[in-house]
Each structure stands twice: as C-alpha cells, then as structure tokens.
Amino acid sequence: MLQRSFLLTLFSLFWSCCTLLDGGVSDPQTHLLTFGCTPFDQFVISDLSIFNENLNATFRDLRGQIRDQSKHFGTVQEGSGGSPVYTLFQCRNYLSVADCVACFDVAAVQIRSCPAGAPGGHVVYDGCFRRYDASPFFDRPTDTFNAALCGNKTTEEATAFTSAVQKLLMNLQKETSTIPGFLAAMKTHVPNTGPTIHTFVQCTETITQSGCLNCLNVGYKNMQTCLPTSDGRAFDQGCFLRYSTTSFFPDNYQIIDVTPMDKQGSINKGAIIGGAVAGSVILALIVLAFFLWAKPPKNPKRVPGGGDTTGASKLKGPVNYSYKDLKLSTKNFNADNKLGQGGFGTVYEGTLKNGKVVAVKKLTLRHSTKVEDEFESEVKLISNVHHRNLVRLLGYCSKDNTRILVYEYMKNTSLDKFLFEIISGRKSEELNINGEAEGEFLLQKAWKLYERGRHLELVDNTLDPNDCDIEEVKKIIEIGLLCTQASPTIRPTISEVVVLLQNKGLF
Structure with missing residues (x-):
C-alpha cells in the first residue's frame, strides 16, 4: 500500500512536470511547403526494379532509425544491383518522436507520387524534409528548389517588426553554423507592446560549417520577401528558417537568450543547460516510476504448471499450462490444427484433457534477458481484461525460449475469411x-x-x-x-x- 501511494505521488509529480514544461499538443506540422521530382534527363536508372527495391530499403531503414532510436536526422544509401539510392530525412528537433514519425509517413506517401523511374524527389513540410536521389547529395548545401513561403497577414508596426525579425535571423544565421547539430531557436518581443517573434533555424548535419552558413545566407535573403508579414519560411537543400508571431515549438524547448548575444556576441549557455537539466529530471522520473511499477514482488507466487485446465479465474489469475499438455492438445502443433498466422505468432486449435477446445497462440518474441518477467507481467494484465468483443485470455506457457498464450476458442474461423x-x-x-x-x-x-x-x-x-x-x-x-x-x-x-x-x- 505504501509503495502504491508513493507511485501515485510520483506519477502526479511527473504529470505536473510535463504539464508545466510542455503546454503543446501533438502536431507533426505537415503543412506542405514544396514538392518536386528530379527530371528523367538528369540521370538514367539502369534497372528500375532494383532501384525501387533499394529505395524501399532506405525508407524502411530511416523509419526504423527515427522510431526506434529517437533520431531526428538520418541518411541511408543502398547500392546493390548497380542502381544506387541515397536518402536523407530530417525533422525539426522540437517535434516529438511520434510526430516526427508521422511527418515521415506523410512525406513517404507524397514523395512516392513521383513518376515511376524518376531518379529523385524532394518534399519539404513545416515539420520535416525528405529527399532521395540516384546520385550523392548529402554534402550539398543549396539546390535549385530554394525559395521562401510567406504568410498573408501584415503585422502592425511594420518597420519595427521587420527590423526585429532581420536582427533575429542575422544573429541566428551567424550562430547556428557554430552550434553542434546546426540548429537554434530564439524568441523576443518587438519593442513597444509588439508581438513575440518565434524563430527557428536548422541545417542538415551532413554539410560543413561553411556550407551551413552559405545556405542560411541564401535563406536570409529569400526571407526578405516575406517581411513584414506575420510569418515566413525559407528552405533549401541544406537548411530551413522560419519565423512567426504564433508559437510553433514547445514552450520548454531550449532557446538562445537574445539579450546576452546582442551585448557579448555569445550564446547564453545557462538557458541550454537549464533545458537539459529539466529534461534529465523528467527522464529520471520516468525510469524510476517504470522500475517501481514493473518490479515484481520479492517472493512471487507462480501458479503450478499443469493445474486446473478449465480456464482462468479472475481471482486466481491466468493458468500456467504445461508445454506438454499444449503440445498434446494441438497434436504437436500440427499444420492441420493451424487456424491462422500473423506478425506476432501462429494460432492452433487445441483440445485440452478435459475436452475444452482452446486457441493456442505460439508467439514470435524478441530476444530479451528479462523476457520471462516481461511476458508474465503482460499476461497477468491482459487476463483481467474482459469485454464481449474481445477473446478472453485463459492462460499461458513459458518454457525455455517458447512463449504461448491460450485463448477462448471462437468457432467463426479467421477474420480474413469475411x-x-x-x-x-x-x-x-x-x-x-x-x-x-x-x-x-x-x-x-x-x-x-x-x-x-x-x-x-x-x-x-x-x-x-x-x-x-x-x-x-x-x-x-x-x-x-x-x-x-x-x-x-x-x-x-x-x-x-x-x-x-x-x-x-x-x-
């Protein structure tokens, strides 16, 4: 009881921290800025089928990096079969991992609309940039599709606003090329009760410092066409700039303090460190809470194998079936007893010793040193979920590297039949x-x-x-x-x- 009370307090603290530090909501920022395909006459693909296979392989690899490794930038090249593909993807670093993946998927659909055989394509959104090509381009800072996209609302105090934005962008383009990761955010108030300006600048990590500065110079010049509208974006192969009177990055996102930079020409490291410390505190709370929540009791009582095989009881928990009984019930997992197969395992019809017909799902699991504890924790949780539209989990079996779930049998066969x-x-x-x-x-x-x-x-x-x-x-x-x-x-x-x-x- 004491541990449960502590956990509730800890989760409340964690929730409060998240609420205070990030008032934003999920938004992958998929407003399309530009899209284009490389002309056929610029590069001839020797084998279209292999090129498409390589392209799909680079997309899968990049998506895995973003989703599983929480990356916001990545490059992949695939050259098998003599039809190479080079792919680059970059999210704005203020996006969550989920929003970054969502922007990636939207970009994937868009960029695949290039004609079959097109040797390349690019797409730019507010939230991300994606490009593939049959020739190397990762170190290229600028390209022909550089441009600016402007808002349609003119601000009041136009002169003061224009001056403030120009100053911000000028400072950022100088500083960004010297910052690890080539990205920076800043916000400031326009003098005399003017609006707050939010600005973000980012270069791709594969270009040089001088290439980043050169790209941002081009973007800065293109951005002048937007002033004094209330928002504008400039984009190129190697960089992205945006300003707006509406906040588009989270309130807790680390920013450069403009005041010390104006006076000393340097970044306020305290602001960056403060953001990092806050993030570390939240991460520590998450890890600690998860550890305490998932940690099993000191003396766990396991249900003996081969016990009551009539089904699980809500009070007794899931039945721990013996592997021998389940093997016998499915005739050694015979193909004739197979009901269906999915991404997580194969399902067989089984008849227990007492005559009860069950569905036996033999799982395909990832390797983990804690797989048994994880598996049994999930089973105990799922076994208490009951709904008329859900098949009830009766029990499980854990033997060596084999994990099996036993469900109620539904005689209406597999869903794909209907x-x-x-x-x-x-x-x-x-x-x-x-x-x-x-x-x-x-x-x-x-x-x-x-x-x-x-x-x-x-x-x-x-x-x-x-x-x-x-x-x-x-x-x-x-x-x-x-x-x-x-x-x-x-x-x-x-x-x-x-x-x-x-x-x-x-x-």
Whole structure:
C-alpha cells in the first residue's frame, strides 16, 4: 500500500512536470511547403526494379532509425544491383518522436507520387524534409528548389517588426553554423507592446560549417520577401528558417537568450543547460516510476504448471499450462490444427484433457534477458481484461525460449475469411488475379503493381471511375501498403494512419 501511494505521488509529480514544461499538443506540422521530382534527363536508372527495391530499403531503414532510436536526422544509401539510392530525412528537433514519425509517413506517401523511374524527389513540410536521389547529395548545401513561403497577414508596426525579425535571423544565421547539430531557436518581443517573434533555424548535419552558413545566407535573403508579414519560411537543400508571431515549438524547448548575444556576441549557455537539466529530471522520473511499477514482488507466487485446465479465474489469475499438455492438445502443433498466422505468432486449435477446445497462440518474441518477467507481467494484465468483443485470455506457457498464450476458442474461423484490401473487391487470400497463370496473393500483386506505378489496376472493375477520386484511391492504396510492410516495427501506428488519411495536401 505504501509503495502504491508513493507511485501515485510520483506519477502526479511527473504529470505536473510535463504539464508545466510542455503546454503543446501533438502536431507533426505537415503543412506542405514544396514538392518536386528530379527530371528523367538528369540521370538514367539502369534497372528500375532494383532501384525501387533499394529505395524501399532506405525508407524502411530511416523509419526504423527515427522510431526506434529517437533520431531526428538520418541518411541511408543502398547500392546493390548497380542502381544506387541515397536518402536523407530530417525533422525539426522540437517535434516529438511520434510526430516526427508521422511527418515521415506523410512525406513517404507524397514523395512516392513521383513518376515511376524518376531518379529523385524532394518534399519539404513545416515539420520535416525528405529527399532521395540516384546520385550523392548529402554534402550539398543549396539546390535549385530554394525559395521562401510567406504568410498573408501584415503585422502592425511594420518597420519595427521587420527590423526585429532581420536582427533575429542575422544573429541566428551567424550562430547556428557554430552550434553542434546546426540548429537554434530564439524568441523576443518587438519593442513597444509588439508581438513575440518565434524563430527557428536548422541545417542538415551532413554539410560543413561553411556550407551551413552559405545556405542560411541564401535563406536570409529569400526571407526578405516575406517581411513584414506575420510569418515566413525559407528552405533549401541544406537548411530551413522560419519565423512567426504564433508559437510553433514547445514552450520548454531550449532557446538562445537574445539579450546576452546582442551585448557579448555569445550564446547564453545557462538557458541550454537549464533545458537539459529539466529534461534529465523528467527522464529520471520516468525510469524510476517504470522500475517501481514493473518490479515484481520479492517472493512471487507462480501458479503450478499443469493445474486446473478449465480456464482462468479472475481471482486466481491466468493458468500456467504445461508445454506438454499444449503440445498434446494441438497434436504437436500440427499444420492441420493451424487456424491462422500473423506478425506476432501462429494460432492452433487445441483440445485440452478435459475436452475444452482452446486457441493456442505460439508467439514470435524478441530476444530479451528479462523476457520471462516481461511476458508474465503482460499476461497477468491482459487476463483481467474482459469485454464481449474481445477473446478472453485463459492462460499461458513459458518454457525455455517458447512463449504461448491460450485463448477462448471462437468457432467463426479467421477474420480474413469475411473481409474483402474495399478498393479491389477481392479477398486477401485470393489467387490467380486477372487470370494470370502464376497465381499471386492480393498483397503480392498490390506491391508489384505499385512498384511499377500501375497500382490503379487494383481497382474493382465494377467501380465507376466517375464515382471516385483517382488521386484519393492512389492515396488509400499507398497507405494500405505502408500498413502491410513485412516488419511490424516499421508499420505506421493507428494515430499515424489517421494523420495520413486526414492530410488534404498530399497530391
């Protein structure tokens, strides 16, 4: 009881810290600034199929870096088969990891709309920048698509506002190239009751210090066309600048103190250190809270194996089945007993010694030194969840590196028997599409058509072209393919899918 009380207090403190330090809400900032594809005459791709495979490999690698390693910048090159691909992605560092991944996915859909065989493409959003090409470009600071995008509202006190923005941008372009990571944020008030100006500058990490300064100089000049509007962005291959009278980065994001810099020409390190310390405190609270919450009792009482096999009780917890009993119930996990298979394991029909029919799911798990504790903790949590629309978890088995979950058996077979990928009107398991002799599953066919730029051939022949928006159909197909990538870890989450579906400016 004392430990539980302490945990509640700790979580309250953690929640308060988050509330005080970050008043912003989730926003991947997917406002499209510019999009373009490299002309075919600039580079000839020797093998389009291999090029597309390499391109997909770089996208998967980058997404994994962002999602699993919490990176905001990354580059990948894939050169197998003589058709190399170079891909770069960068998020604004003030975005959360989830928002960064969401922006990545939106950019992926947009950039894939380049024509099949295009040797490159680039897309810039408020929140991120993405580019791929058949030739190296990582160290390039400027390119032909450099430009500025301006707001449509003119500020009051235009002269004072213009002067303040110019001063901020001038200071930032000088300082950013000397800061590790090539990024900086600043905010200040316009004199005499003017608005607060929020400014952010960032260079790609693969260019040199002089390249960063050169890119920011070009951006600074382009930005002059926006003043005195209330917001503006300038972008290039190697850098991004933005100012606005509306806050677009979190209140707790570390910023440069403009006053000491004006007087001494140096950055206020205290502001940066303060932000780092605050972040460290929050991280420590998270780790400590998780450790105390997940830590098992000193003398855990495990349910003996081979006990009551009639099902789990809400009071007794999940049943710990013996591996021998489950192996016998499924006829040694015989293929004839297989009900279905997914990204996390295979499900078999099993009959226990008392005649009860169950669904036995043999899991595919990651390697972990604490996998047993993690597995059993999850089982105990899930076993107490009961709902009429959820299959009830009866128990589990943990033997060596094998982990098995035992569920109530539902006789209505697998869901895929009833679902028809809506666009094609076909079942996911249907073979011999369009009369082709080799016989392919629908998903295999969809990927092949997409890689050839012919994914509209998936559309149901009975669907009237006048009843649908072709570009919207393409968008839905591409989002669907993102959700069916081979590795579950690189598929978008539901929240990321919602962002993709709601975005109106993809095409």
